[in-house]
Every structure is written in C-alpha cells, then in structure tokens.
Amino acid sequence: MWKPRPFANAAPAAPTLPPGVRIYATGDVHGRDDLLEPLLERIDEDIARHPVERPISVFLGDYIDRGPKSADVVSRLIERCAQGRTICLRGNHELYVPEFLRNPPILRSWGQYGGLSTLLSYGLSPSLSPAPEEEEELAAELDHVLPDSHRRFYETLPLSFSCGDYFFVHAGVRPGAALARQRDEDLLWIRDDFLTCEEPFEKIVVHGHTPVMEPDVRRNRINVDTGAYATGRLTCLRLEGRDVAFL
C-alpha cells in the first residue's frame, strides 16, 4: 500500500528497483519482427557485457497488427518467454485474435486497426473488405492454422507487472484509482485521462499504446511507444537501481 512520504518538504527519493534487478522494457512491436530480432540481440549483448543477477525483459503489449510479421513476432516472444526472465504483457490488440475466433463479425473493426496484416502473417488471404460469409471462413481458417502455443499466448497474457517503484502496463492507469483496483479496460485502452495527469501515481508507470516521436520520460510515467510499425524505431527502456536509460 502506497503511503504519502513522511516529510512533505523533503525532495522525493528517486524511483528505484531492488538491488540485482535490471529491467529492459520494450514498447509496441506491431508486427515488426525485423526490429524485434536485433533488439533482443542488443538486450542479450548488454546483459553479457554488464552481467546482473536478475535481468528481466518486459514487453508492453501490441505485438500484432499493422506491421507485416505478427505471427513471427508472437513465435519469437513465446520462445523468449520459454527461456525465462521475460514477461509479455497484454495489449489491446492481443484481444482481437481470441475474440475474432469467437465472433467473426468483429473483423469489421479489427480490420480498421491493422488486423488484416495479422491474418496475412498467418498465411490467410483476406480480401480488403471481407463480406460476412468470408469473415466466417477466415475465422475457421485461423482457428485451423493457429498454433496451440499462440492460442495460449493470446489467452494468458497478464495485464501488468510491478517491480520496485515501477508499474508496467500497456496503456496506462486510471488516475485516482489504486493500482490494485484498476479496470482491465483502462489498463488496455486509456489515453487522455492518464496522459494528461500530472499527479504522482503509486509507482512510476511504464507504458506504451500512444505513439510518441521520442520516448517520453516524466515524473509520474514513461512512454516507450515510438510507433515502431511506422517509424522503424522500437524503443527499449533500461532500468537499474535509480538509473533510467535507453538501449
């Protein structure tokens, strides 16, 4: 439970991680496997050059849609998670795959958010504006080709991760609500109410979801979504002790 600091006029202590922990937090990948692969290499090189007891890689969601290689991104992240010390959080885009399998007509909205490129990445051939009958066929095809490991991945992604003075989440948090009492919908979708809030949260919120040209480091939050699918820049924040840096 967060408590106000005892001396109101003392300078607030810089946020910190527990000793021996280093966190690499990566923003929205959106199908850019061409950027993810070299980034994972850079993380591993950094760990090799500067060994630390507990290096943790955190991915902030939105692995699929828009960019061309969504299926490859998910395979690569599943492999990385199997090696340990990697946490993949859920983004709002990861909701679409299981939802589409249950309810094919959502392709009409998913398609507007880059979903057709995800279907293409799984080897399907959607037309530009699929009719209802084609939506059903595409969902059946996806259900057939989707590897079990991918299905599990989409269905079991956690919404947040907390370590030391930091809270990692896809979109952000609802100001005024305790971190432990946030609604899933806010963690996955919130924008303005969170982004315009200048009050401290219980922890520094590290998030993606809303693209910015440069990583945005503020007193209460750090945005690492640099719109990789469009800009070619996939950002990774490196946190250790009180240090805040970028790979």
Ligand SMILES: [Mn+2]
């Ligand atoms: Mn998002």
